[in-house]
Amino acid sequence: MAYQVSQRVQAALDTLTAVPQIQEALSFMEKDQEEIIARQMELALIPAPTYHEEKKALRLLEMFRAEGLENCHIDEYGNCVGLRRGTGGGKTVLLEGHMDTVFPLDTELKITREDGWIRCPGIVDDTRGCVTVLSTVRALNAAGIRTRGDIQVVGTVQEEGMGALKGMKYYVNHHPELEASVSVDGDGFRGVIYRATGIQTAEITFRGKGGHAYIAFGEVANPAHAAGRAIAKISNLEVPRDPKTTFAVTCLHAGADSSVHVVPSEAKMVVNFRSNTPEELEKLREKIFNAIGEACREETAFWGKDEITYECKYLCDVPAGGQDDHAPIVEAAVAASRFLGCAEPNLYPDGCTNCNRAIEAGLPAVCLGDGDYDPHIHSTEERFREEGAYKGCQQALLVTLLCAGTEFQDSVL
């Protein structure tokens, strides 16, 4: 059965979209598209791999200032922050996109624009989110719309990879006044992410005495073999399909290329595992660490001389979490998507976006930006489709207004 938006949320959207000032803001976004794309291309050309977002942040900060945002600054963590103050009586909303990209500093950033497509690494993920945030502010300004709640406008750092959503984590943890969070990650308007897949990535270091591959044979256990035993056990683990639960050994390293006749004293592996529920994630975590413990004991017992031990360092730890399918903010996002012409928006059962951190902090939260699935995201072939792109901005604007509240309608939260 099709997803039902409650009468209350639908009525709020209907009221809002009937207001001439709101219509003006929405049509401004369409007319403003070229201006927004110009900023998007400029920002995409500034290299910003995770942990190296400073330059992009400084430029985005100038853009925030140019739109008249208050209190513009880079926070202690590197997030680019501005404030659009409300008139009071609404809900304080965070509206953010992440500034970092997956591309290393030496990646060639070059824009090609043809046939309605713009190609450049990072042009969508998530430079588009950053300018969607900007577009929202420009449209509100152009139409003279005041929200009741404050809107905190942020470009976040450290979303991707080893960043593990830490810029967002820092921001939401340091802003207890927040009452809702709208993330934009991507270029579309066709769906909503409102659940958090739990993610853990652990680096395991197996240690032993090590020695000569021939002379010490039989005298020492082998940390590389212990890692091998662990991987064999992990590869046989069974996990549920629903809730989706996954595991992968993603890195493996032992010894050195210059000493290939040595029992290494250390072997490292990285294992990544995920689940859409905290219960399954915890069950899987236990199984993985049981496998690692058993592998060490078996390798130790096999030779009966020295002991293989292991140490664990977490590289990424994001808890799983979710919200009700009919949380008002989720309904607001669905209603806005339908209003913009998408009959059946995607409701994702999972998510690995900054929204995870907002959910972790207990906020009503969504991540927008869902476009047509593009396999080129995170590759150097990344591309942005120009036609109708302003609709992603319109969805962000409507959801933000529905959450913050305006003189025309109360916050739906």
Ligand SMILES: [Zn+2]
């Ligand atoms: Zn992203």
